[in-house]
Amino acid sequence: MITIKEVARHAGVSMSTVSYVLSGKRTISEETKRRVEQSIVTLGYHPNAGARALASNRSQVLGLVVPLRSGVNMPVIMQFVASIVASAREHDYDVLLLTKEAGPGEAHRVTARSMTDAVIVMDVESDDPRIPELRTVDAPVVLLGMPDDHEGLSCVDLDFATAGRQMAGHLADLGHHSIALIGSPPAVYERGTSYAARLLAGFRGETTKRSLQASVHPCEPGYDSVAACLDEVLAPGRGTTGLVVHNEAILGTLLLELRRRSLDVPGDLSVITLCPDDVAENLPVPLTSIAVPAQELGTIAVEMVMARLTQEHAPEVRLLQPRLTDRGSTAAH
């Protein structure tokens, strides 16, 4: 293993000079810098992460707690992860993978051992049992999601309440009077998942405010439950003309089933949803939707970590405003 000492000897400078060339923490003459860099390449030197961490008290590693149980919407999770890893690398950070399933305490373990300088936690629920544990972590913690009690913790999330309002409002603007929200499986609501509840609240607020007929239908994935759900929604008496869908997993099935029933979108039924843009674009019928800005949320989470790491930046909460893209699946009624 080539050490900084050997690089120093080869370049005819001191260890500290090599170190400073590497870190840029003090000015080095062009000439010296060139010589050092040349030696580094010639010898094939790579700094030892452990030694660096020990001396500088910085691991340059970020902990990331990911839900890996199947049942969660994996493609979206992966978009988050991908964007977090990419952003972290831009700040010269690596990412240590922790799983939600391994239990709480993982975040605590890795920070207590100085394996990571900060932790990002995904899939945080309203009343997440991990919150108390996370407060004891002696390093910046950033949550993707919004627990009810987030005192002392940074949070980033989409503004789901506004999203719910916007989707209902969009249909109302088009003249619909009776609309339905097809939501996540009942279990999601029962678990008190923050985003589902907030979207629902926004939806309810808007439909009340604008005096719309509105019904809400949690829906399991799977062909049969989607069909059953549609039976309910489209029951003769109801006169539903607009659908707000907050359940990415069933979108494909739902649209196929509508086609099977010879219902045209948006001719017979307007449909608006909340999902990643690429999903909305690639469905049998492209859907007007509010984007899940996974990429942006991931980037912001990393920025928040860096802010708290470099400055004494206090924890903050950021709710991204929803962005609605019209893809023609909603029409005037």
Added chain:
Amino acid sequence: MITIKEVARHAGVSMSTVSYVLSGKRTISEETKRRVEQSIVTLGYHPNAGARALASNRSQVLGLVVPLRSGVNMPVIMQFVASIVASAREHDYDVLLLTKEAGPGEAHRVTARSMTDAVIVMDVESDDPRIPELRTVDAPVVLLGMPDDHEGLSCVDLDFATAGRQMAGHLADLGHHSIALIGSPPAVYERGTSYAARLLAGFRGETTKRSLQASVHPCEPGYDSVAACLDEVLAPGRGTTGLVVHNEAILGTLLLELRRRSLDVPGDLSVITLCPDDVAENLPVPLTSIAVPAQELGTIAVEMVMARLTQEHAPEVRLLQPRLTDRGSTAAH
């Protein structure tokens, strides 16, 4: 930060004794061990990973290169990742997340810096451009997948050739004479993805050997391409009575479309596929399938890493034998 020195003082022993209690690398009297452990708890001591890595030349971290581009089958990827992380933790290892998209050289970077003791690489293709790079990594490398040239690298994978043979054979055994393989998108074959090619080869070998009529149809995801593909497969002249599907993404759509065409499975058409068991079970029609043993493959990959890390175990190749589960979607013809 509590150090080993403070623990030693508190317990009235030397640093080395504390270290040995922690590592178990030499016998310590019950009495002393108890006192040390008590002090550790009382003081809230946590070993510093950087110092440990520096002194022991072991990071206790595994690099894992994951494909994060959407388009890959994320749920399956995540099963791998989950099982790898869980297995790694059982060996007291953590996992550093690297992305395929960040390019090759990531594996090299993290090992050269002693951030990781070994690397597992997922989604390896036949003629993977990363292979040469990986050979230069100065640490054990384990591949999930089977590149053509894997000299010096450990590999684990499902035996896709046998799987292809088994699925064709299963239909042949049931008396089918004309069957079709609905495969991955053309791009996957063009990319030379190892598993797709091997399954295809096994399928072709078996159909030839048993003199079956066989056609092969790469298929894009999306409703329209699935429908188009079925048009081809079910073209009147062909007389296809059995389907081998090697494309998890389209399974749901395919079955719905068959239902739409009033084709019964397995009455009119036998269908067999290769996918994770939980997917096969939860389709509109449960499918007879060969399992993708993601969990097992992940565990084995970690075991191989550990073997190479603890013993001077040489690189090895392991192909898991396929396991076929009959769920009644294939019938005699």
Added chain:
DNA sequence: TATTGTTCTGGGAGCGCTCCCATTCCGCCG
């Protein structure tokens, strides 16, 4: 010329561990 400021570099302590090289204290044998 002496003083001060500026720019660049060197020396090396110390980060918290691991593990090699002792040392101490037994009981037991010859």
Added chain:
DNA sequence: CGGCGGAATGGGAGCGCTCCCAGAACAATA
């Protein structure tokens, strides 16, 4: 009684780096 083997522990060098504390060289100013 001396010597010896085994069991339990202590001491501390050294892992590769960072960053504080100086010092050297030179230019500008008094």
